[in-house]
Amino acid sequence: MAKIMETNGSCPYCQKKFSSYNASSSDFGSPIRRCRYCQKEYIDRRYHEIAVEGWNESSLNPMNSLKVAGIGLIGFLIAGGLTAYTIYTKGYYMMKGALAGILAFVIMIVGIIDFIRVKTGAKQRSIEKKKTESEERLKNREYAMLLAENGYNVPEKYL
Numbered sequence: 001m002a003k004i005m006e007t008n009g010s011c012p013y014c015q016k017k018f019s020s021y022n023a024s025s026s027d028f029g030s031p032i033r034r035c036r037y038c039q040k041e042y043i044d045r046r047y048h049e050i051a052v053e054g055w056n057e058s059s060l061n062p063m064n065s066l067k068v069a070g071i072g073l074i075g076f077l078i079a080g081g082l083t084a085y086t087i088y089t090k091g092y093y094m095m096k097g098a099l100a101g102i103l104a105f106v107i108m109i110v111g112i113i114d115f116i117r118v119k120t121g122a123k124q125r126s127i128e129k130k131k132t133e134s135e136e137r138l139k140n141r142e143y144a145m146l147l148a149e150n151g152y153n154v155p156e157k158y159l
């Protein structure tokens with residue numbers, strides 16, 4: 001049995017901090033990473049092995065991207081409208097309101113880009129590619145066993 005320790009932003013072995021670590025981010029890829037300081041392997045649960053964990057079908061639903069864009073648009077209209085209103089009527093604006101408007105605008109753009117990627121099939125192709133890479137990794141039985149030993153529900157065919 002080879003139990004691997006998990007990271008929570010720093011290496012569980014040498015304790016060095018990973019500078020670009022963002023706890024709330026997530027991506028597809030192997031959760032087994034190697035520390036660039038001490039070269040020991042650790043598990044990063046932010047990375048998801050598609051062949052084992054699957055992926056969320058709803059991420060390919062264009063309605064979900066439109067919802068994100070819509071929420072951004074509403075936020076932008078409210079915060080942006082309020083900011084424009086105070087500028088024109090009172091000659092000043094609240095920084096927080098302006099920032100909220102900019103943030104909402106960015107959310108709207110992210111939603112629109114996601115919608116386009118779903119509609120053109122670019123997102124699907126990207127996920128298919130990552131899925132193939134994931135399956136290739138799992139064909140290495142040693143790797144599949146290692147994931148299974150560390151609590152991953154690895155499909156029988158890989159073991």
Ligand SMILES: [Zn+2]
Binds near residue numbers: 011036038040
């Ligand atoms: Zn380390």
